[in-house]
Amino acid sequence: MIHETEDFSEAISFNPEVAYKHIIALYLVLFIFTSCNTGQLKSKSSTSPKKSEIESTKPNTWISLKEKETIDGYTKLNGHIYGGEIACDVKPLDGIDVPTFQVLAGTKYAKDKNHVYYPIRISCIDYTDCGVCYYADIVIADADPATFVYLDKEYAIDNGHVYFRGEPIKGAESKTFKVIDGPEYFFFAKDRNKVYYFNHYFSEADAESFYFDREHPLNVISAYEHVYIVADKHNHWEFRPPGQFKKINVDGDHKL
Template identity: 30%
Template sequence: MNLRITYIKIIFRMGILTFLTNFFASCSDTRSAFKPGFLAAAGYYVRQGKVYYYGGFNNASAKELLGANAKSFEVFDEISHGQKGTSLYARDDKHVYYAGELLRNADAQTFKVLGSELGKDNNHVFSRTSVLSNDPENFVELREGFYKDSKTVFMGDRIISDDPENFSFLETMDGITYWSDSKGIIANDIRMDSADFHSFWILRYGYSADKDHVYLIEDASLKVLTEIDPKTFRVLSQYYTMDENRVYWRGKVLPHSNPDSFKILNEEVHCSHDGERAYHWNNIIPHVNPAKFPDDKRCKYCTDKEVVF
C-alpha cells in the first residue's frame, strides 16, 4: 500500500512539472532578445507582444509588466567574479526593471549593470530599485563589495564612511575586511572608532587589538574584551586564546585556567585542559583529572560531565 501511494505521488508531481514546463515554454517569443524556456533568464518572459516576470514558485502567477515594450525588451548581462551571467536588471527603450519592479527615474538609454544588485545611469546609482548615489560619475568599486563616490563609502546598500578621500584598505583576514579613514577603523560594515589607529593590529578569527584593548568581531557585532591584556594576548586557534594570566574561549574566561600548561584536546568539540582541570567550552568539567588522560588516544568528544577518548 505504501509503495502504491509513493508511486501515485511521483506521478502527480511529474504531472505538475510537465504542466509548468509546457506553460512557460508557451510563453516564449522567438522574436524577443532571449528564449525563456522553463525558467527564463532572470524570470522575464515575452508572450504575444507582452512582457511578464515570474519570480519563482512562491509567486502565484507571472506578473505582466504593464507599459513594457516587448519589441525592445532585453535582459542585461552581468559579470560577477569573472563569470558572465544573467542580471535581474532588464529594460526596454524607455524603462528599467529589477526583478520585475520598475526603477523610477532611471534612464534606460544610459543604464549599465555594475553588479548583482547594482546598476547606474547618467544620473543615479541604484541598489536594486532604490537610489544609492546621485554621483554616478565618481562611483567606483573598491574591493570586497565596497564602493565609493565623491562623498560616501558603501558596503552593499549601507553607508560605511563619509570620508572617501581618506578611506584606505588595511587587510582581509578570515572573511573580515579592515579599512581605515580619518575617524578610525572599519571592519566590514562595523565601525571601530574606539580603537587606536596608530597601535592597531589585526589577528586571526575576528580578533584584533591595540595598545589598550582586544577586540572581537562575532555575529556581525563588535565586542571589546577589556579584561584581556593586549600586550601578551595570543590567538591559539579559532576558539581558544590566552594572555599571560588566563585562557579564553571566544573571549570568555576558562575559570582558574593556567596558560602555561594549557592544551587543546579537540578543537571541533571544544575540549581542553590545563593539567589540573578539564574544560568543555569555557566550563570546568567536574571530577575529571587530566593527569589520567591517555597519551596515545585522541579525544573523541566531551560534555559538561565527562571526556571520552
C-alpha cells in the same frame, strides 16, 4: 522468410553475449537521440533573460545590459530596466536613464548619468496565485555617478561619501578610506580617524595602527562559526559578527 527467422533465433540463443551487446548499443543510441532532442527543445522554448558570468568581470567594469539580459537582479526588457523578479505585473524601475544605465557585476551597484543604485529595500508580495520580490528602493541619495568607485567587501566611495551596501556611513572620509583585507565575512575598514565594521564606528580602536591579526590561533573561520582577532597598538579584540567585541590578552585570555 520462416527459415531466416528460425536461423536468427538460433543465432541469438547460441550467442547470448552478442545479443546483449546489440541491446546495450540500441539503448545508448536511443538515450543520445532523446537527450539531444530534449536539449534542442529546451533551448528553442527558453525565453528567460540570460545570466552574465560574474567571474569574468573585472572590478569596476561597468556593463551595459543587453535586451533580456540580467545581472545582479537588474534586467533590461522591452527598453525598460527591472529590479528583482519579473512577475505579477511588476512595474519597471522608475526614473532610470536606460541608454546610460550600467551594472557593476557582482556588487549589486548600478548607475546611469544621474544616479547610483543599490537594492536598499526589497519588497515581496504574495498573492493567492502569484508571488514576487522586487527592488523597491534603489536610489543612493547624493551619490555622484561620475566619481563613484567600488572598493571591496560591499564598500564604495565617491568624491565626498562612503557607502556600505548602498547606505552612507556618516562621518567617514572618502579620501583616506581603505578596506581591510580579510576572509569572506570580514567587513572592516578605516579612514585616517576611525575604524568601521560593516557601517558602524568602532570607537575603541586606534585607526592608524588597527589591523586584522590573521595568524592568531583564536581565529575561527568555518561554515558554522566566524571569530576574528583584530588589534591595534594597544589592544587585541575577539570579534564575532555581527557586532560582538571582547578584549583579550595577546595570548588569547579574555580581559575583564
